[in-house]
Amino acid sequence: MSRKSITTILWITVFVAAFFFLFFTPEKTLENAVLTVLICGLYSFTLAFGNGFVNDALNKRYSWVEDTRKRAILGIVSTVLVNAVLILFCNYVNFIWYQKQNPENFFKGQMGAFNWISLNISLLVSAILHAKGFMESWKNSTKKEIVEQKLIAKSANAQFESLKNQLDPHFLFNSLNVLSALIDENPNQAQQFTSSMSKIYRYVLEQKDKELVTVEEELDFAKTYAELLKTRFEDSVTFEFNIDEESKKSFVVPLSLQLLLENCIKHNFATSGKPLHIKIFTENKNLIIENNLQTRELPNHSTGVGLANIVSRYNLLTDRNVFVEKSEDFFKVKLPILSEKLNNMETYTPSEDQIAYEKATKRVKELKDFYGNLISYCVFVPFLFFINWQTSPNYWWAYWALFGWGIGVIAHGVQVFGIGKDWEEEQIKKYMKKEEEESKKWK
DSSP states (O other), rough: HHHHHHHHHHHHHHHHHHHHHHHHHHSOHHHHHHHHHHHHHHHHHHHHHHHHHHHHHHHHHHHHHHHHHHHHEEEEEEEHHHHHHHHHHHIIIIIIIISSOOGTTTTHHHHHHHHHHHHHHHHHHHHHHHHHHHHHHHHHHHHEEEEEEEHHHHHHHHHHHHHHHHHHHHHHHHHHHHHHHHHHHOOHHHHHHHHHHEEEEEHHHHTTTTTTHHHHHHHHHHHHHHHHHHHHGGGGGEEEEOOOOHHTTSEEEEHHHHHHHHHHHHHHHOOSOEEEEEEEETTTEEEEEEEEEBBBBOHHHHEEOHHHHHHHHHHHHHHHOOOOEEEEOOOOEEEEOOOBBBTTTTTOOOOHHHHHHHHHHHHHHHHHHHHHHHHHHHHHHHHHHHHHHHOTSSSOOOOHHHHHHHHHHHHHHHHHHTTTTTHHHEEEEEHHHHHHHHHHOOO
């Protein structure tokens, strides 16, 4: 036990001793004050060390977060047993050893009532400490999860920004390569290409910072870019676009078509005798870019961005994968078409971890309600017994509150800790199966 805990127990001892000395001690002498402090210290330190030992032992073996049900049940059982033993020990020392009262009356009359009241008070304090430990464990776990999620989000955001920043120089590098080739081959076309490239580059600057763009926007850009490629390769390259109207309103990552068109040109040779055929079409909620395979060796100055960039950006935005198919005759890339857009992201679908977290949050609320009920029970029932003791000691009407409210607390505990839930679920499944079999008979 830490020094801070010992200091807290000392202050509690002094406060409780002062209360009993001022209101329940007839003779206000120094000797009685010291004895009152010693007796209160006997109770406070015995209960604190005993409950602290049990609590620490349970915390080492069972986590409030991972083993909530088992930890709660063992905590309740052990708390009741340990406090019963400790309270009886302290009361025996106080009444029998110190005050020299008759041991035969230890469980009767005023001593019996005091046993019960002091036990309930100790259970109240223990329940508060257990609830405090429970809340601290979940709070620390939640803080840890929030920090981890923030780190993941920051890492993903940094990775995404890095991927997007690759697009600008990549496009410029490849466009300048095309322009360099056109200057030697056809200066007039090079001039036209430069003018068109400025329009396309404006689109690159506008779209590269977005996470998603519509298929229609990307398709319009791809067609313009394809015209530039046709300017250079003429009839050596052909393009075929076949996109259904419904898909045009859906979404893809920006500049994906431009990168894949560049890959087609870069990885394949194209001549008038063996033209390169590039088809862009939709199928099964995928945007497909397919070309006949005419592989050539890559130049040494290849940047290596292209397809890897697209795959990485899709991985950060959705669980749907980019598929690549390759045969001896064709090369095909399937880009997932995202049907809806919500905050620049695909429609939110909770993950298994998020579903588990929501269930855990609901579980925490149920346990908080139960502990609130238990603490209220432990507070008010001893208070009722105290009033009963002071007003009508011959008739213990407080037992009605004890048993009535106690049944409610037990029923609440049964509901919270799931006792009998498996049986209930089995009965529901059995009933549903029976209904299904009867419906089949009537068909």
